[in-house]
Amino acid sequence: MIEKYDPTAIESKWYETWEQKGYFKPNGENRESYCIMIPPPNVTGTLHMGHAFQDTIMDTLIRYQRMQGKNTLWQPGTDHAGIATQMVVERQLNAQGTSRTELGRDAFMEKVWQWKQQSGDTITNQLRRLGASPDWSRERFTMDKGMSNAVLKVFVDLYNEGLIYRGQRLVNWDPTLNTALSDLEVESHEEKGHMWHFSYPVADKDGQATEKTLTIATTRPETLLGDTAVAVNPSDERFNHLIGQHVLLPICNRLIPIVGDEHADPDKGTGCVKITPAHDFNDYEVGQRHHLPMINILNKDGTLNNEVPNDYRGMTRQQARQAVVDKMRELGLLKTIKDHVLMVPRGDRSGDVIEPLLTDQWYVDAKTLAKPAIKAVENGDIKFVPDNWKNTYYAWMRDIQDWCISRQLWWGHRIPAWYDENNTIYVGLSESDVRNKHDLDDDVKLRQESDVLDTWFSSALWPFATLDWPQNSDALKDFYPGNVLVTGFDIIFFWVARMIMMGIKFMDEVPFKEVYIHGLVRDSHGQKMSKSKGNVLDPLDLIDGISLEELIAKRTRGLMQDQPDKVNHIKKQTIEDFPDGIKAYGCDALRFTFASLASTGRDINFDMGRVEGYRNFCNKIFNAARFVLMNCEDFDISVKKSYAPSTAERWIISRLQHCIADYRKHLDSYRLDLASQVIYDFFWNEYCDWFLEMAKPLLKTEQKPHVQYTLLTVLDQALRLLHPIMPFLTEEIWQAVAEKLTLGSQSIMISAFPSANAKKIDTEADSEIQWLKQLTLSVRQIRSEMNIAPGKKLTVLLSDYNDKDAHNVDRHQELINTMARLDGIELLPKNSQEPPSATGLIGTTKVLIPLAGLIDKNEEMQRIAKNMAKVEQEIKRAEGKLNNEKFTAKAPDSVVKAEREKLQQNQTALKELEEQRTKLEQL
Incomplete structure (x- = not known):
């Protein structure tokens, strides 16, 4: 193993090895x-x-x-x-x-x-x-x-x-790219626009305009030129008597019917809806129901075609819009123009406004x-x-x-259809297949569908x-x-x-x-990552690292000249989120972060703090493995034959079985977030923080060979559990562990995945070590509260203890002293006077640390009072900020959130200091 954890040094090495040895290929026929x-x-x-x-x-x-x-x-x-x-x-x-x-x-x-x-x-x-x-x-x-x-x-x-057939229908048409688009390639966004209200004259029996009009509202005046009906709701008493009559379409002077259709909502707009079946998906459905003609007024490039009056032919959509509005104003038929926010569909590639267009296409x-x-x-x-x-x-x-x-593109699978000069369609695997199938000789000219x-x-x-x-x-x-x-x-x-x-x-x-x-991966603010927002993260930048300057340049590339405001916004946001750039975290830390966020179905806000934390986890794993291997240099595998684990070893083996069972259950149900939490808790908390500490004194006893075997075998199993998420680090360490245990397999990735063994679940060891942990944590908490140095040796008394407590003290005295850093632990005789002590609890059992000679009560009271004053000042400052409406309204959400978290932390700290003061006052 390398001496210091360095992802760069191990990742490319192991990937090349795996690929060269063919480990990624299917591994067996039967x-x-x-x-x-x-x-x-x-x-x-x-x-x-x-x-x-x-x-x-x-x-x-x-x-x-x-x-x-x-x-x-x-x-x-x-x-x-x-x-x-x-x-x-x-x-x-x-x-x-x-x-x-x-x-x-x-x-x-x-x-x-x-x-x-x-x-x-x-x-x-x-x-x-x-x-x-x-x-x-x-x-x-x-x-x-x-x-x-x-x-x-x-x-x-x-x-x-x-x-599969060829037919004429409405499609999403991109006038810039000159092709139909799928719904997924169309992005609709709110944009500011207008709503124009026009009057359409109702016609008499002779087709002449009357003084009576119907008012319609539209956001696309140019489509008036393609209207083929006006719809009203059959239940709308204002207009239903007009159903079957006609209006005279302005500008075009074309009679179009008034139809009754549920599409017209009496409670929306004017209650009357212009129907343009060839240029609106809803209108198309109305047109189908009422057998209305479809008048396509657009060329493929979005200009107006020969179906419109001469004055409008060749105009762009925007030019035609203005011309129609001007003409309706001139005719006295423009009632009002209102500002209006509407959803505008645009092509995700071209950015052009998408038109519903009637075209010949192939359909399934x-x-x-x-x-x-x-x-x-x-x-x-x-x-x-x-x-x-x-x-x-x-x-x-x-x-x-x-x-x-x-x-309507060139890049793609060309449709295998051919047309003769009469536009008869022939479909086949190739032109020769078509000719053979339909007995067409070379005199029949065929052209393939473009x-x-x-x-x-x-x-x-x-x-x-x-x-x-x-x-x-x-x-x-x-x-x-x-x-x-x-x-x-x-x-x-x-x-x-x-x-x-x-x-x-x-x-x-x-x-x-x-x-x-x-779910979808969003940025730390919950925003969708996109180039236009400048908040995209490149996964390789998190693996290899990138400077702030390079990151800004990457995010603003292509925007420098024509969008200065956007460039400045992206720069500001990038500096706020990554003031020091992004440091190299390595692949394993990034993968473990993704796994930890992979709760089913929910979008995830990508948190750089997690990547930092899991980079630390990688380091913890590496250092733990170094400790194990350094203490197993003289390990002899023959101990396996006479293996007799101590209580601490039986405990970690038992905890491993629970970990394996839970981990597999979560992976089998696609809960990678829960699986990663299970292995994280086991490795960091139980194996590293507890078992390695318990192993240190045991390694100095005759139990050493057995402890070495336990250290190695549990590490082996834990690495195998971790491997699917963290492939590189686990392989690097496992190679050294496998050599010690003479496992034989060439790679962790083709070694057997652990299975839980119910026979190794040891409730007695679980119970005893759980008690030892509670005692140790109780002592540590008292040290912290009373400001007693972690290394200072103490004598602990137990009061109101039971037979189980006495058994544990007797059996694990040395281990307790090491873990809790004690001079000794004593059982206080029943009904005897308790000395002035700081107190903790294990169930109903009291953990007493006599304070005589340990601390200066007055000095400690002064220290607590001083700290309380500082914390109270911070609370007052934060409350003042958060109660200021200007601050909460104008400051970024992330800043307000951080301020609230600081307030909560200080309120918790103040409560803890008050509890410490109360305990001291009782001494």
Whole structure:
């Protein structure tokens, strides 16, 4: 072992060893299999804290199952991330003075593949730094040959069954990227805008405008040009008599009907709603119910098309908005304009306002595929952890709409459809397949569909396509279905549900048995981490450390010139949160932090204080191991044959069994937070703080060989428990321990995971050592309260004791003296006078420390009074601040919270000082 704990010195060394020796690969054909599929990260950059959190959970589970001898596979891979990746490469081309259209499709695709190679390598290297142990030899990419073949087969099979079709519907359209988007790629935020109130003249029987008008309210005046109806509620007595009549649409001078529909809420707005079926999702549904025409007024780039009056053609949406408002004002039909805060949908990549647009797209009949997927959860074939997430799943799946799977991009799986000159559609695995299937000779000209498939289409096949499907491979037989999917709640519908649908459809079996839903990682203030907020943390920065200057530069990169206000805000927040930058904590401390925060389903606020604490825990483990190994240099394994543990040893062995049982129970139920707390408490409190201290005097007796064996075997078991969460430190130490115990295994990661042995639970030893601990803690508390030096030897008296107390004193006198630092412990005869003493309790037994000659009462009273005055002053200061409304309203929440915590700490300190004074007064 190295002399000082240094994560950098051990992490790369052991990872290379594990990978070279093939420990990450499935380890046996005839054993029970266990499989986790990695949610494939996008090849658009680097891993973030959410990835690191999720990957820590998965790696902990896979290492835990591997150590139980199971045939484990953690399947790695990456996603091609259509829009995101295409945008990255397009920006690079733009910076070089060219574009994808200038390059052409084939040359552009080559550029994207080059980027994928670079970014994909970055991600896999980061995963290695995080200690992830997937089978790298099976790494997959959603655009590699095997995955592409699977995508083609699924598309063709679904099309042939009538479950994929081409149709015209409303989609989320990004006018900048010129493509349809999924709901997950649209971000809606509150923005300041306006609500315009327009009057529409009611028409008479001859179609002429009357003096009567209906007032509608809209936040998008330009869509007036595409209106095909006005809706009122059938129960609204103000307007229901008008149902069936018409209004004359201003500017367009087009008669449109007044329809009765529940969509119009009498209690909202004017009670009358303009209906634009081709440019609003709710209006589309109204249009379907009333068979209204759909007038698309927009080109793909967001400009107005030839469906609008001549004066508005070619205008941008913003220009058309102003022109419509001006015209309505001129016509005397603009009633009022009100300020209004509204939710504006924007593309998460382009930032442009998303338009509902009527376009021809490819769709999957999701309703048909959803039925067996719903049933799989209802009958328990798939379980959600926590269970309540199944309700979210049901809500989405029972109201599912057909899935738009086409994207107007170049990067992605090109849809395997071809058109002839009459636009007849042919679908097949390739053009030659299409020609053979439909007997088309070379005279028939075919052009392939230019659209590509939604990224979620290929990732929906991930659980079986990565296992070489459609081949009936050994991997598919062994590892489908997987055991658990580990993912965030935000993609239950977009990914989880679609994998379930596709898995059942093509494998006749669910893709996984459990879905563990974890929370999202937020910053210390509870804010979502995002580049725009400048609060992103790079997990590798916590492993390796980063200076304040480098961190600020990293967070503000790309913002320096055009967003000075945002740059200053990010700088200020970064300096406040990390005044000294981030020091190197190492991978094990970061992983243990993630595990400690992994309570099921809840979002977590990432606390740097925890990382610091668990870095200290790593150091504690290392130093404890150094102590054990230094005191076991002359250890002889032959003692195992005659092993006879003392009470203290029996106690730590017994406590270990409880620890193992609880730890395994928590890991089996995905409560990594509880498991990490169990092993932390055992190792720090019971093994280090108590057993190592008890071992010190025992190592000086004839019991030494037995104590050495106990020290080593308990350390061995504790390290194995820790290994799934802390792989590097445990391997480093375990190698030295394994050599002493001649364990034989080459690595801790393939050694057996501990199982609790009920026969080693020793209630007698538990009881006796618990009593010794209570006595020691009681003495320590009295020392602290009475300001008696920790090293000062004392004599302790026991009063009102019972036979058990007397037995413990007699049996463990030397151990008690060592642990509590006593000269001796005496049993005060029954009914005898107690000397003036500081007193503690063990149940009803009194622990007495005679104070004669130990302290100067007057001097001690003066010290307490002085300390009380300081604490009272601090309390007064804090209360003054917290009672000041200006302070609580303007100061950052973190500052106010810190002030409240200081007040509480000082109030507790004052109470303790008052108790000490009272005790002294009684002497």
